[in-house]
Amino acid sequence: DWLMRSLFAYDLVGFQSEADVAHFSRYVGTETGADILGEHEFRAFGKTLQVQAFPIGIDVDEFIGLGEAPEAQEMHTQMRDEYSRRRLLLGVERLDYSKGLPQRLNAFRQLLQAYPENLGSATLIQIAAPSRESVDAYAALRQELESLCGAINGNFGELDWMPVRYIHRNVARKRLPGLYRAASVALVTPLRDGMNLVAKEFVAAQDPADPGVLVLSRFAGAAEQMRDALLVNPYDTTRTAETIQRALQMPLEERQRRHQALLAGIREQDVHWWRKRFLAALAAVPAP
Secondary structure, eight states: OHHHHHHTTSSEEEESSHHHHHHHHHHIIIIIOOEEEETTEEEETTEEEEEEEOOOOOOHHHHHHHHTSHHHHHHHHHHHHHTTTSEEEEEEEESOGGGOHHHHHHHHHHHHHHOGGGTTTEEEEEEEEOOOTTSHHHHHHHHHHHHHHHHHHHHHOBTTBOSEEEEOSOOOGGGHHHHHHHOSEEEEOOSSBSOOSHHHHHHHHSOTTSOOEEEEETTBGGGGTOTTSEEEOTTOHHHHHHHHHHHHHOOHHHHHHHHHHHHHHHHHTOHHHHHHHHHHHHHTSOOO
């Protein structure tokens, strides 16, 4: 009740996805007794509220420019040289239970079990930036991830190859484009996410002539816009492993086609589009 009253203090509330708008609208209609004035327009607690989906984007040109800076170029060269005989898979997020990291590692383990041709080659670099370190649930999650990484490396690793590189610290944003560009596959597989801009940054950082493949959770808000990614249900680790294998084996022509479509989409609906659309909608709200 407190949360709903707080939201109805506003004229316009923006959500990241149409799915979120639908969930909110259904809740308001069934739980608050609000009057439905029109599509996504409600009146309750003596207030009128409009809700719309405004999926946030990135500044594509700014991020591409960041990838041309010395820090990103140095990172790309370093990763290319160090992993010249490997296929890199990459995950970048903060350490959080919503990100589906245990499920991702289990899917990667199933990939190595089901497709042994990846042994000695496929390497997952998982960056999990520290988050809420003092909360017991997050400490337990960190222990679970470290245990999973150790088990995978112990079961599959060789003297000259470790399948998982787990990094529990922040990586400077200036270096991220080079890391993205070096990856053959990005794993963006949260159990639930409002948007997830890592998916969009990965696409912007790719070499159009030889782009990597985005494996994206259908439960991320970005999935509504990025249909040319390979969409997965992160709870289904077996199918996720199959999809990762498909990404690793994808022909160049298909990779280029998917990347071109994804890049066009994030350019069209970038952060400037988001700003203009949100403010235009706010300006159109009738004065009380």
